[in-house]
Amino acid sequence: MSPERTADGRWIVVRGRRWRAADPELPEQVRAELQRHLGRARAAVRTGRAADDPDAVRAARRRVALAKHGLGERGEPWWEQDPDTRERRWTEALEALEAPDAAAEGLR
Template identity: 55%
Template sequence: MTGDARQPPHTPDGRYIVVNGRRWRATDPHIPEEAGARLRAHLMAARRAIAAAHRAEDPEAERTARARVQTAKVALGERGTPWWEQSEAERRARWEEGLAALDAQS
């Protein structure tokens, strides 16, 4: 496994991160930094929206926020078709489409 003080360790193939002994799919490393930062900002905002909806006991708002989390995670390559099984064009389309959808919702 590899890693540094700022990021969790990755498996040798770079496809997964390891947190508390559990593997999680890593973010697609080919997403440009600016786009990745925007996607992570959308992801964190959606997670905060889930918490707020839960506190407000608003199931519809919670469903909407969870859908935004799903869109962000797929765009980042952490869910859906594994990024290492996609062509460069498919990978670019995945994050560009996800970012456009999230931008349109905010």
């Protein structure tokens, strides 16, 4: 079941709280990849907390922020961006999340 959306489609409503919706212009494959990275990053935050490893938590939170930025859920609102800026946002986020040095920093 999909969450409720506001009439303008810019926000979803979960338990009465409004959250920015992902960019509807994201290609489905890009959305899936960013969501995969987001899920892994959130799991890494939990693992880092359980291990009491602040460096791991910090790195994982950077990944969460990067994935959410790529999805359009953080940063400049996607509805205020032109199409080229929107595509650059998600492309740069994916490139950063999939970069070889991301694995070395625990960012994959």
